[in-house]
Amino acid sequence: MPKRRSAAQARLMRPLNRRTGLVAGIMLALILALAVRLVDLQVVDARTLDAESNSQISVTQPIYADRGDIDSADGTVLASTVLRYDVTAAPAEASTFSRADGKKSEKVTVEQAMISLAKITGTPAKTLLSRITANPKSQYALLASSVDVSAYDSITALKIPYVYLERHTARTYPDGAVAGNLVGFTGDSGAQAGLELKENSCLAGTDGSETYERSADGTALPGTTTVTKKAVSGGTVETTIDADLQYQVQQVLDEQVKALGAQSGTAIVERVSDGHLLAVADSPSVDPNNVNGTASGNLYSKAFTDLYEPGSTMKVLSAASLIDQGKASPSTEVTVPDERTFPWGGRIGDAETHPVEKLTLTGILANSSNVGISLIGTRLSKQERYDYLEKFGLGQVSGVDFPGEPTAPLKPVSQWDEQTNYNELFGQGISATAIQMADAYQAIANGGVRIPATLVTGCRSADGTVTKTAAQTPVRVVSSSTSKQMLEMMETTMQSGTLSGTAPISGYSIATKTGTAQIADAPNGGYGQDYVTSVAAIAPAADPQYVVFITFTKPTVNKTSAGVGPAFREITSDVLQDYRVTPNDQESNLPTIW
The missing domain is CATH 3.40.710.10 (DD-peptidase/beta-lactamase superfamily)
Known part of the structure; x- marks a missing residue:
């Protein structure tokens, strides 16, 4: 037959039982709190979190409409829109990188990269270097503006991983000062003078938009771009000028x-x-x-x-x-x-x-x-x-x-x-x-x-x-x-x-x-x-x-x-x-x- 505990032993066990019960209660409360939060995350905040997640991987950007031409009476173009690119960089990512050239690989420093860019853009290498090093922690620096398609191809061929090209359009006037007094000009804030200003309602297009998905490092994912609104180009102004x-x-x-x-x-x-x-x-x-x-x-x-x-x-x-x-x-x-x-x-x-x-x-x-x-x-x-x-x-x-x-x-x-x-x-x-x-x-x-x-x-x-x-x-x-x-x-x-x-x-x-x-x-x-x-x-x-x-x-x-x-x-x-x-x-x- 089992031995009965002594009174002293019984007194020792009582505090232990109380502590065990307290711990068990705390554990139960934590489990209940986690369960409530899990339900909140999965049910209550699901839509919000989904939206935030989508905004982090889905990007909407404008599709800029081309501005229309200004033509002479016989169709000669007096003012037109051309494709241009701004050369930008992420200074925080700028460092020496390896560039493959056939079977060979070469190390390219930031200074060497800027020298190569200078030859294409016409901007002095010292200027480019100062722009990319001015704020080393920044993710954006404008290196050169409005380079043409030929320059775009040459810069792309350099394969500089921290240099990016942003597409935009620019106005060009083939005859320069001839009829420049009539066609006028545009500026950063839009049409400024001449027919560019007077006929802006005809010339201005309607911008569209598109979305694409990007990876965690911000890179656009191929094949994910979707046009949500088509851009409509501006009209052509027909003049009486010979x-x-x-x-x-x-x-x-x-x-x-x-x-x-x-x-x-x-x-x-x-x-x-x-x-x-x-x-x-x-x-x-x-x-x-x-x-x-x-x-x-x-x-x-x-x-x-x-x-x-x-x-x-x-x-x-x-x-x-x-x-x-x-x-x-x-x-x-x-x-x-x-x-x-x-x-x-x-x-x-x-x-x-x-x-x-x-x-x-x-x-x-x-x-x-x-x-x-x-x-x-x-x-x-x-x-x-x-x-x-x-x-x-x-x-x-x-x-x-x-x-x-x-x-x-x-x-x-x-x-x-x-x-x-x-x-x-x-x-x-x-x-x-x-x-x-x-x-x-x-x-x-x-x-x-x-x-x-x-x-x-x-x-x-x-x-x-x-x-x-x-x-x-x-x-x-x-x-x-x-x-x-x-x-x-x-x-x-x-x-x-x-x-x-x-x-x-x-x-x-x-x-x-x-x-x-x-x-x-x-x-x-x-x-x-x-x-x-x-x-x-x-x-x-x-x-x-x-x-x-x-x-x-x-x-x-x-x-x-x-x-x-x-x-x-x-x-x-x-x-x-x-x-x-x-x-x-x-x-x-x-x-x-x-």
Whole structure:
């Protein structure tokens, strides 16, 4: 029979039993807590954890849409999008690595790798090395920007494990500064100027997106990429520009700006029948491929954006208004001294001193007499003249609505002082842009009907659909009879007037008008010694097809409109030859004197 425990033994066992029970209780509580957490993980947090897991292995990235092209009328690309790559690196991973070359293997240090990259990117090796070592713990450093596809292939062949190439697109302008003033440019924040800005809604595409899976070290897993939204490329802007003519005009303008020592120049060729701009050149002109290399004042098209006092080219508009209202005719006789003075202290003078002349209105235009047009021009009231100026298109945005065009209307007649009442007749005290003046001459050439200038004809979307630009609304400015008389009068400028020293264009009679406008000297409140010289031409005079309008700002070698003659002759000759215009040398028989 078992022995009974002594009382002492029993007393020793009681604490042991209590400790065993306590441990068992703690163990049971831990097991229950783990069980609850396991249920929470597997059931309650399952969706959250799945989402977090997916976000760690599944990556969404944009698919950038290509920006559309800007084309000339014949399809020549003026602006386009090309593929480029940024060269990046993970400095934290940069170290010496082994590169297999056939059966051989070589060790390549970081410095050696940067030397190899320098030869491809054109960035100095020291610069690359400083960029990759600037923050050794970083996972990202930009080494070089916008390398082309050829460079991409060469860099990939280097097999540098810590160097990566990021794809993006960039704008390129094949003709550089030729038409750069028109196409404009883009920047980091998007479209900045010219047609790039104006036609951004056509040019801009719609980005898409794609997802791919990656491994724990961040490497994209082959075959896992899925397009979730397709990118849609931008449309193509179709312009009226003749690429070959634009080049020719730009070359002539650049040469003559240099020859005249001018600050700048503009040249416009506009088709009479529809107002299409075939060439609009500025010199200097921005090269959109190198915007930072262009002075800020030359980033835009002065032909559209810069107001100036047009001077004597305005006399054609004044004469046309007089004839249209029946207040004068080409043979109206005027006795013209070389200057006039007024009770308020004002003075009007001709460019050169001369004895009193007996000029017809035709002769006043041919000789560009300020005094002559002032004597006859006030036969029209201020308001009548103002109304004609508006119909000719002054004081309003052109049909192109080019970025940066001035929007200020003409100064109302209530603000014309006594001097402005006369000065306006010969283009002083009133402002216009070169495009506005070209448009006004288009009206004279087009039977008296102004068709606002057009630069863009439509947008061709990526699917081939073409959205045409709304047609311009014609404006009747003067009668067809007035137009015909003005063209005949303007022929005398080359026959016996201010362009008689310029060699005629063989086989053609051209209607022209010169201008030599003083530039306001704002600090002194009057006019200084600088000028804007210009020539307006309509060719051929007997069958008007093209308007050529040229200006030079602040020439130093020749400050008269005669200095514009060589540019006018060469550009007009190019236009007539390029478009194979039938010769017509019919000359005016209108008298210039009486």
